[in-house]
Amino acid sequence: MTLSDLPNLGPKSELMLLSAGIDSLEQPRALGSVRAYARVKRAGGRPGLNLLWALEGALSGMPWQVVAQEHRTSLLLALDASKREV
16 A cells, blocks of 8 residues: 555655655654645645645545645644744
């Protein structure tokens, strides 16, 4: 099973994650969606917020559209907080 086999993630998402050194299914689970997304950004990737929604959906079992609608604010706040920690 590869990263693109996770729900909501496709080959483009997988390439972004791989370029950030996230190459196993366990890594996004251990990092969580916000830290995995931040790692892609720090690695020079240019992910859109859809990657954050897709990661959260893949980890929680929800469609990314539901994540974007119902969990947008909490994820953006967590992302903002993670930027201040660096």
